[in-house]
Amino acid sequence: MDETEDVPKDFIKLKSAKLSVDEVSELVVSPYCGAVSLFIGTTRNNFEGKKVIHLEYEAYTSMAETEIKKICRDVRQKWPSVKHIAVYHRLGVVPITEASVIIAVSSPHRAESLEAVMYCINTLKASVPIWKKPRKPTVSWAASKAGWSAGHRSYSAPLLCSDEIPHGLLHPFLESPTKEGCGPVGMHPEDVH
Amino acid sequence: MDETEDVPKDFIKLKSAKLSVDEVSELVVSPYCGAVSLFIGTTRNNFEGKKVIHLEYEAYTSMAETEIKKICRDVRQKWPSVKHIAVYHRLGVVPITEASVIIAVSSPHRAESLEAVMYCINTLKASVPIWKKPRKPTVSWAASKAGWSAGHRSYSAPLLCSDEIPHGLLHPFLESPTKEGCGPVGMHPEDVH
Structure with a gap:
């Protein structure tokens, strides 16, 4: 194979199915x-000292893909020797220990791929409109309603204050419950913690 | 599960079978x-502008394992929140695109695992007695012998001048061909490039 045949590629996917580390790493080899x-x-x-039973991810998909493509372009400017980049993000419910995001980068030498992966995940968390919502163990409606009424934090807080799992910036759709499914799910008292 | 039941573990293996990314990453989850x-x-x-058909790895296994354990200890001192560490290295022939080494590190938050992996691979390359030998496409004995006789670099050079795939320091056994298989393999004229 001539190197011109192995042109640098970006593999970007947001999907609800379980992610495979082997599959994503094979893409960039x-x-x-x-x-x-x-x-x-x-x-x-x-999460913040409270038990979580799973996380749930939502995305503004087309904008998320556009933002991830921009991250890939930035990586290629910063580390021109990088070959392939894969960014896979799972949406919906992600059980404990399962992957919500897998980022893989290949390069001839190690420094570039290591630095590029670090840049990718840091930038993804800062700029891509994907939100996560921790789910606590179920409590009774009355108990959770009491929690809600007692002035616990607003809906957007648990979605946005993660620090170990990627999430995006506050997207206007979060402020406006016109996006199907977003407002009603978020406003359920069990989302408050 | 109580966190005291999930005590930090180091998984270290040197083996001749193909490495699995899924298997190694699952170990540290x-x-x-x-x-x-x-x-x-x-x-x-x-490798250095020349075509390679595969790499071949040799190790002074017990010393390599001891050195890798030391790297794990260092990681735990530098990043106390790191949970599990896996360092798997393949020995023998490793074909193009296949993994010679997989390092995986888990931590509650991302910065620690990213930094620890970078430290592990850099330190492994600098201090662990595992050597690699690039194999060029086969040439005739006469041609390769001519190359050897013409004063090409010594045996140890191609084993030690890698920069993208892990290798260890110069071990005394490389200087002394008493280690079974090391001297004779290394001295074959095809090893010179």
Whole structure:
């Protein structure tokens, strides 16, 4: 194979099915590269000191894909030797220990792929409109309603204050419950913590 | 599960069978962690401008394992929140695009696992007695012998001048051909490039 046949590619996918580390890492492997670096964001069982039973992700898909493409372009400017980039994000419910996001980058030498993966996940968390919502163990409606009434934080807070699993910026749709499914789900008292 | 039941573990293996990214990443997943970072060193098809058909790895196994354990201890001192660490290295022939090394680290938040993986691979390359040998496409014995006789670089050079795939420091056994298989393999004229 001539290197011109193995042109740099970006693989971007948002999907509700379980993510496979093997599948995503295989996408970026190249005979011209000696390094593949990956970051996997997984659901952990606690959030700000509270037990979590799963996370739930929502995205403004087309804008998220556009933002991820922009991240890929930035990576190629910063690290021109990077070969392939894969960014896979799961939407919907993600159980404890399963992957919500997998980022993989290949390059001939290791420094570029390691630095690029770090840049990708940091930038994705800062700029891509994907939101996560921790789910606490179920409590009674009365108890959760009491919590809501007692002045706990607003809906948007638990969606936006993550620090270990990617999420995006506050998108206007979160402020406006006109996006189908977003407002009603978010306003359920069990979302407050 | 109580966190005291998920005690930090180090998984270290040197083996001749093909490495699996899924298997190694699964080892470090923890319900208490939101991040898994990985580095995969793969065989690329060129080395210092010359075509390579595969790489071949040799290790002084017990010393390599001891050195890798030391790296794990260092990681836990530098990043105390790191949960599990896996360092798998393949020995023998590693074909183009296949993994020679996989390092995986989990932590509650992403920065620690990303930094720890970078530290692990850099330190492994600098201090662990695992050597790699690029294999060029076969040439005739006469041609390669002529190359050897013409004063090409010594045996140790191609083993030690890698920069994208892990290798260890110069071990005394390389200087002394008493280690079974090391001297004779290395001294074959085809090793010179």
